Structures are given as structure tokens and as C-alpha cells.
Amino acid sequence: QVQLVESGGGLVQAGDSLKLTCAxxxxxxxxxxxxxxxxxxxxxxxxxxxxxxxGGSRYYADSVKGRFTIARDNAKNTVYLQMNNLKPEDTxxxxxxxxxxxxxxxxxxxxxxxxxxxxxTVSS
Numbered sequence: 001q002v003q004l005v006e007s008g009g010g011l012v013q014a015g016d017s018l019k020l021t022c023a024x025x026x027x028x029x030x031x032x033x034x035x036x037x038x039x040x041x042x043x044x045x046x047x048x049x050x051x052x053x054x055g056g057s058r059y060y061a062d063s064v065k066g067r068f069t070i071a072r073d074n075a076k077n078t079v080y081l082q083m084n085n086l087k088p089e090d091t092x093x094x095x096x097x098x099x100x101x102x103x104x105x106x107x108x109x110x111x112x113x114x115x116x117x118x119x120x121t122v123s124s
Contacts, residue, residue, distance in 0.1 A: 002027030002113050004096050009118030012086055020081040020118060022096030030074035033099030035059075035111050036081045038092035038120075047108040049081060050099070059106035064090075086122045093117040 008020040020036070035050035049070035050059040058070055069082040079096055095117040103110020 004115035006118040009120045022079040024077040033105035034079045040092040
């Protein structure tokens, strides 16, 4: 079983940037799609971005398209989320997850082995 750990969250102002990192502390992710999700209190978890195992295809939710970029480095067993032009509504706990075989990479139901998450807070 893969164990994922996120880092890079923090408190920033609107318009700032953050880069989140998701590292596999055990297991390997190099043959799996990966995705970033976020959840804020009272809201359902939403998929933000996903990337195929080769990195050749990427998916973005409309809410982050043009502002967030997902990338991966299979040699480092790591996935990144570059977040630019952050808005107060981006405030949430951000988690990464590994894709299960048999699911399309942008299907949010096809992910599991969640990391504990990293908090992102954007002040106005």
C-alpha cells in the first residue's frame, strides 16, 4: 500500500502562489495516475487536477483551470501542484491520492490511499 504525504501549505494573501508537494513515503506511484483534491468544512471533497502515469495528459477542474498546474517526477516518486493567483475561496485542506486501475484518470471515484492533507488558507 502506498503512503502519501503532502506538504507546502500555509497562510497566504489573495494573489499569492504556493507549490504543494505529494511524496510517496512507501510504495511507488510511477505506474499510477495521481490527483489533487481539496475539501473545506461543510463541502464535499472535489477533484482539482489529475495526471496520467506518464504525465502526458492532465485534467483540471473549471474552478482552478488556468491558475493551477499539476506535474509529477516519477524518479522522485512525487507529484506537485503549483497554485497561482490564489483566492480566498481556495482555502481548504489539500490532499493527494493515487489512482486505481480500471478508472479513467479524471474520475474522482477512482482514487484512494489519501494522504493526511496540508492546509491552505488564503486571506483577502
